Amino acid sequence: MAIDADYRTALEDLIKVQRQLSDDGVAAALEKSKRGGHLWMFFEQPVLARDARIYIYHLAAKLDVQVKGTGLSEGIEIFPKQDELRADEFGNAIRAPLGVHRGARESRGWRYWFYGADYSLGDQLAYLNGLPKMKEDHLRRMIDGKTLPQEFAQRARRVERPKYFEPKQEEFRILDYVTVRRQAGRNWVARCPSCAAAGHDKSGDNLAISVEEPRKYCCWAGCTKEMIRAALGRPIPERRLA
Ligand SMILES: [Zn+2]
Numbered sequence: 001m002a003i004d005a006d007y008r009t010a011l012e013d014l015i016k017v018q019r020q021l022s023d024d025g026v027a028a029a030l031e032k033s034k035r036g037g038h039l040w041m042f043f044e045q046p047v048l049a050r051d052a053r054i055y056i057y058h059l060a061a062k063l064d065v066q067v068k069g070t071g072l073s074e075g076i077e078i079f080p081k082q083d084e085l086r087a088d089e090f091g092n093a094i095r096a097p098l099g100v101h102r103g104a105r106e107s108r109g110w111r112y113w114f115y116g117a118d119y120s121l122g123d124q125l126a127y128l129n130g131l132p133k134m135k136e137d138h139l140r141r142m143i144d145g146k147t148l149p150q151e152f153a154q155r156a157r158r159v160e161r162p163k164y165f166e167p168k169q170e171e172f173r174i175l176d177y178v179t180v181r182r183q184a185g186r187n188w189v190a191r192c193p194s195c196a197a198a199g200h201d202k203s204g205d206n207l208a209i210s211v212e213e214p215r216k217y218c219c220w221a222g223c224t225k226e227m228i229r230a231a232l233g234r235p236i237p238e239r240r241l242a
């Protein structure tokens with residue numbers, strides 16, 4: 001499990017969490033990142049994502065450390081981000097420990113180190129290997145009788161149409177026009193209307209719609225927004241010239 005934090009007081013919060021984990025008898029390793037860090041904890045055997053998430057949510061609440069989500073733009077992010085996934089679904093990704101950064105140009109190719117050991121691969125791996133791993137029954141004891149706060153319960157599978165900001169009258173909402181098949185990471189997956197009109201996308205997974213911002217969507221087969229809107233009978237109005 002990993003806790004990602006990248007805001008102004010991120011390291012402070014991660015160190016607080018790390019200390020509390022330590023008081024609970026759990027070793028966690030703090031890895032640098034561009035702004036803030038990742039706090040990793042390891043398990044002796046695979047455990048349920050839900051159980052591990054319950055533990056960290058309650059630990060954060062106890063420490064007054066904010067968890068990102070439900071309206072908060074800042075806070076720690078807990079990976080895995082979903083309580084459960086089906087075989088064909090994907091959770092959110094996080095850079096693996098000691099992985100080489102593939103993202104933002106200024107940090108591409110960098111490796112971020114753990115604070116707990118010298119900055120060489122050998123020392124770092126020895127440090128990680130030497131960390132005690134949390135046992136499943138220990139985790140169970142820590143969350144005994146606890147559940148995930150309702151506002152943080154996250155299911156990968158979509159059970160109802162997502163709600164988002166009150167739309168302006170007339171505003172085009174892609175979710176009013178397509179049937180979401182499933183969630184994949186941060187996106188809803190649906191059949192692309194433009195592909196469908198051409199008899200394509202039979203598997204119904206070309207269209208990705210951002211869960212957080214459903215105004216953003218794209219077709220993996222390359223249909224433009226104009227094509228998708230036209231296929232739905234809601235063409236993008238041409239801008240009128242004065
Ligand atoms: Zn398409």
